[in-house]
Amino acid sequence: MDGDGLPDGRTTLVEAQDLWLTVPARANAVNPRRDGAAGHGALTILHDVSLRVAEGEALGVIGPSGSGKTSLLMLLAGLERPTRGMIRIAGTTLGDLGEDALARFRRQTMGIVFQSFQLIPTMTALENVLVPLELACRPDGATAARAALDAVGLAHRLDHLPGELSGGEQQRVALARAFVTRPRLLLADEPTGNLDSRTGATVMDLLFSLQRRYNTTLILITHDPALAARCHRRLRVDDGRVVADLPVREPAS
Numbered sequence: 001m002d003g004d005g006l007p008d009g010r011t012t013l014v015e016a017q018d019l020w021l022t023v024p025a026r027a028n029a030v031n032p033r034r035d036g037a038a039g040h041g042a043l044t045i046l047h048d049v050s051l052r053v054a055e056g057e058a059l060g061v062i063g064p065s066g067s068g069k070t071s072l073l074m075l076l077a078g079l080e081r082p083t084r085g086m087i088r089i090a091g092t093t094l095g096d097l098g099e100d101a102l103a104r105f106r107r108q109t110m111g112i113v114f115q116s117f118q119l120i121p122t123m124t125a126l127e128n129v130l131v132p133l134e135l136a137c138r139p140d141g142a143t144a145a146r147a148a149l150d151a152v153g154l155a156h157r158l159d160h161l162p163g164e165l166s167g168g169e170q171q172r173v174a175l176a177r178a179f180v181t182r183p184r185l186l187l188a189d190e191p192t193g194n195l196d197s198r199t200g201a202t203v204m205d206l207l208f209s210l211q212r213r214y215n216t217t218l219i220l221i222t223h224d225p226a227l228a229a230r231c232h233r234r235l236r237v238d239d240g241r242v243v244a245d246l247p248v249r250e251p252a253s
């Protein structure tokens, strides 16, 4: 079984329980919080965070700068390990996996979109989108990558390097790369943060349309209240804690 049932019959895809993230004090320069939770001078970035996200749900994560949103996303992606607590995604407990198994699980289950696009600069758009397909040993890789770039309106830019594309185009390549393996979970960290508002709106229309088309579970970090309002639910984080979990609502279109 993939996950527990929620009261309304939906399946839980992502579950986090009592997550703490603590780092040595000297590593933190921006928002030090010294509560000694993990020894003298340790900084606790996340405190006792729990959440559940249903399959197909879009969750917006909002909160002030430095409140811990990206740190939470890094834990959910398995790119960082929590100091305490449990994360279960699609029935798999991340803490049970070693690094190789975790990387494999991440490739099979998740797509990640970053504010800074994170494309490989020496590879063309097509080659960038091919990377996750090749790692998954997909024999139809080239066809799938072309179709994914077509779906984001970039069929005519397959052979261009990221440096030859605009910011919005680069983020569309990143979306194609994230969705090409049809991940069950898409993690997006301020995907429009480096784009002007008009380009950002186009990228987000595309992201939500792909999310709905594939029934992808979405966890979206955003500073933009209008984007958060397009999600089914909003989680407000402040000072490393979840301070509000605003209930399911009809998302704005």
Ligand SMILES: Nc1ncnc2c1ncn2[C@@H]1O[C@H](COP(=O)(O)OP(=O)(O)OP(=O)(O)O)[C@@H](O)[C@H]1O
Pocket (backbone or CB within 6 Å): 023, 027, 028, 029, 030, 031, 032, 045, 063, 064, 065, 066, 067, 068, 069, 070, 071, 072
């Ligand atoms: N590896 C680390 N070592 C030390 N401090 C860290 C580390 N990662 C994050 N922090 C600190 O944890 C706090 C939360 O950072 P995080 O990037 O999660 O916040 P955020 O809510 O995403 O902020 P923003 O909206 O500005 O991107 C910040 O004070 C940051 O400096």
